[in-house]
Amino acid sequence: MSGVGPHAAIDLGASSGRVITGRLVDGVLRTEEVSRFANTPVTVPLPEGERLHWDVLALYAGALAGMEQAVRDHGGPLASVGVDSWAVDHGLLDADGALLGNPVHYRDHRTDAVPARVFGHLDPTAMYAVNGLQVQPFNTLFQLVAAAGTAQLAAARDLLLIPDLFAHWLTGHKVAELTNASTTGLVDVRERRWAEPCLSLLRRDFGVPVGDLLPELVEPGHVIGTLRGTATPVVAVGSHDTASAVVAVPASTPRFAYISSGTWSLVGVELDRPVLSEEGRKANFTNELGVDGTVRYLRNVTGLWLLQESLRTWRDQGHDVDLADLLERAADLPKAACVVDVDDPRFAPPGDMPDRIRGYATETGQASPEHPVEVVRCVLDSLALAYRRAVRQAAELSGQDIEVVHVVGGGSRNTLLCRLTAEATGLPVIAGPAEGTAVGNLLVQARAVGAIEGGLPELRRVVADSFETRTYPPEGESGPWESAQRFLWPEEGH
DSSP states (O other): OTTSOOEEEEEEOSSEEEEEEEEEETTEEEEEEEEEEEOOOEEEEOSSSEEEEOOHHHHHHHHHHHHHHHHHHHTSOOSEEEEEBOSSOEEEEOTTSOBOSSOBOTTSGGGTTHHHHHTTTSOHHHHHHHHOOOOOTTSHHHHHHHHTTOHHHHHOSEEEEHHHHHHHHHHSOOEEEHHHHTTTTOEETTTTEEOHHHHHHHHHHHOOOGGGTOOEEEOTTEEEEEOTTSOOEEEEOOOBHHHHHHHTOOOSSSOEEEEEESSEEEEEEEESSOOOOHHHHHTTOEEEEOGGGOEEEEEEEEOTHHHHHHHHHHHHTTOOOOHHHHHHHHTTSOTTSSOOOTTSGGGSSSSOHHHHHHHHHHHTTOOOOOSHHHHHHHHHHHHHHHHHHHHHHHHHHHTOOOOEEEEESGGGGOHHHHHHHHHHHTSOEEEOOTTHHHHHHHHHHHHHTTSSOOOHHHHHHHHHHHSOOEEEOOOSOSHHHHHHHHHHOTTSOO
16 A cells, blocks of 8 residues: 555544554555644633533644644545544534534533433433443533523534544534434433434423534444545544444454453453343443444443542642552552452542542451552553453343453553453453554544454454453452452452
8 A cells, every 4th residue: 555645543532632644555454653643631610610621622733733734644545534533522602603612521520410400300210221331420411401501502503522623623624423423311221223212201301402502423434525625535434432442352252342442441351232131231331333234332431530530639749650560569569459449439530549549448447558559550450350250240231242352542551450451350351452443443444445454353453463461360369359259349259
């Protein structure tokens, strides 16, 4: 494929954005990180309280600069472009197509009490039977209820999720890519279309005319349009970053679980139909739509956020901490000496995470981790324990046998976390690729423009041929993990 420009993935994460290019050469995907730019949320004061926003304009500027650099590096046009990001957050456009303010961050507190209000109007069982979505206060449906009656929402004429907003700015076209739309709570996961019962609820009970704001739904692989002023196709990839990451799982068997490990950890299995059981709803499992008609049956687990916030806190306090050194020393500490429920609401907002972890330990009668090494070990043990729980629940609720756990994303580089995950789950862990989200993005683009053919097995074969992975066998005793799981979730059978 010499002479043909590379594909470019705009990959927006919760802490940074990247532009990564990829080119297929003899069945091998060769990637290069062209640019990386910070994603720094901004807190804005209001008459009462404050609001946390994404600086989406800075992100867009970073994406444009990265694409321009890719064109310069190659000396010619790109073969295609695709955008992926985190889920649920969105921009509102007015009648002139202008952005009505920077999107609100999903960690903002405005939605804290909203789910209870919504479930006063629609039974959660009835809602789950349609959208199959786990209850997270930041789901788009709840964000819209929180925004009801605001001047901004009243002026809105279009609602675009973050990747769709970028695609609109790049092409002039408005669509809603399905994998990301399925995280909103507004999609019927069986029919793969907008869910009229949920739209009706918003219109009737909360005065939100959401159906008038939503664009056409499109499947991954749809060519949205061309990059303004060029002939370069802009492709709707699996624009929810987890959907792209799951494409990049180098699985050789359908009996796998995946952990897309980053700021969040998405833990689940890939199915061909949703699981809408009451048991799944009570376990807070979600059915998100995937590439090629698949369903990502998973649970959101708070991921490396606890570690990231701990490092930020220590550095803000003037401590000279080195993550590699902390991980090396943490590996020598006893396993599961102190564990926390990483999904406890106290750990969701930004702040002094080590202090919150110590508070949790004290409240639950555990020895408080005082030194940074002890905090790091507590976080990693707690993550491995949460992965164990989610993998086993996914298997039980879906009826899917699991033989191996694939870890993709930044967490695949964390040797200690991968080793602990293998011990805790009792399953071999295959780690890599680390840039799984961008890899899945690139492969869906390449297939859409004819550079590669086949379904998910063929795409995953390219991943396996292109990237090194590391396997962690399930060594170690299971007793400490079983005891710790019973300690955190005594009501569950193990």
